[in-house]
Amino acid sequence: MEDFEKYLYDIVKLSDSSVRRILSFVVCKEIKKKEFLIRPGKVGNFIAFVNSGVLRYFIGKDGSEYNIDFHLKFTFASAYSSFLTGKPAIGFLQALEDSQLLILGKESYNELLAENIEAYKFAKFISDDYFLRKCKRQTSLLMDSAKDRYSLLLETYPGIEQKVPQYQIASYLGIKPESLSRIKSLT
Template identity: 60%
Template sequence: MESLREVMLEKAGLTAEHYAQLTKVGKVVYLPKKEFLIQAGTTCSFIGFVEEGLLRSFIYKEGEEVNLDFYLSGSFASAYTSFLTQTPANGTIQALADAKVFLISYADYQNLLRSSDSWYRFGKYVSDTLFIRKCKRETSLLMNSARERYELLLQSYPNIEQLVPQYHIASYLGIKPESLSRMKSLTYIKA
């Protein structure tokens, strides 16, 4: 779990002792492709960190799946509003490829926060990371064209086209798969 260790020490400003503390209370789960980390209607009782693999979050809208986000290795994954409020989640998180995810439970997270103020740095880092991702996505949906959203996706998630089926990418962009194909073909013609 070197990625999580790196995040804690280099980005959240914690120590190796904090990392050891976290790994004592957390657990690793292995999700086969297509298995759910959480389903809509259940309460999210964890913050996850994707060590390996790929996840997606989605909601159902008018009977269709709408992708909200992708979680690649090195990403935090949670139905965070549900986690914070301990109310049922609106969305579902599913593995798009076999995944290894480190989970810390709501109760253990709260205990760590109570144990030392330095854990709030970790909590702030997680919260800030998830909040910024959400804001970028919302702003992009409201302000950018489909092409601009696509370019931002490629910038934010390098190699995503090799990892995620086109119909999932189209759903994330808020367009139909054939529109994505047309947009990509026009991009290649110009290049």
């Protein structure tokens, strides 16, 4: 919890009273490798701060998995569209290693927003982070070579190669694992 508290002060830049209020709502949850937090058809009714571990958000289609996002230490994880709309998620949120999460439920989130204007700063921080990562990835998929997409991945998620299997990284990049091996051999 100390890391999250420090994060709220140093990165999000919240006041002491706002940090204390947010901390009063979060619940610590330990999850095991391969455990799912969200599955398609279920509403994502929480946002999680990854205190330790790694998660992935992916969709399945025709027996294949397509990685959409990774959530490493000190990032927020959710089926964010589902969280915002209250509609069922279309993907899976799964732990790639044993992880510790700090969970903020949707009702608590809404209560924070209703009582504290500074909570909007916290909500905007989360929203901006999701939006910017999504935009960077979409633009990269359309504009960049596979090698450039790989470089962006390494920049966006430092240390990801030690935590995520190569075939999942290849899926995120929109390439085959063999192509990722070739790219890595050229760098």
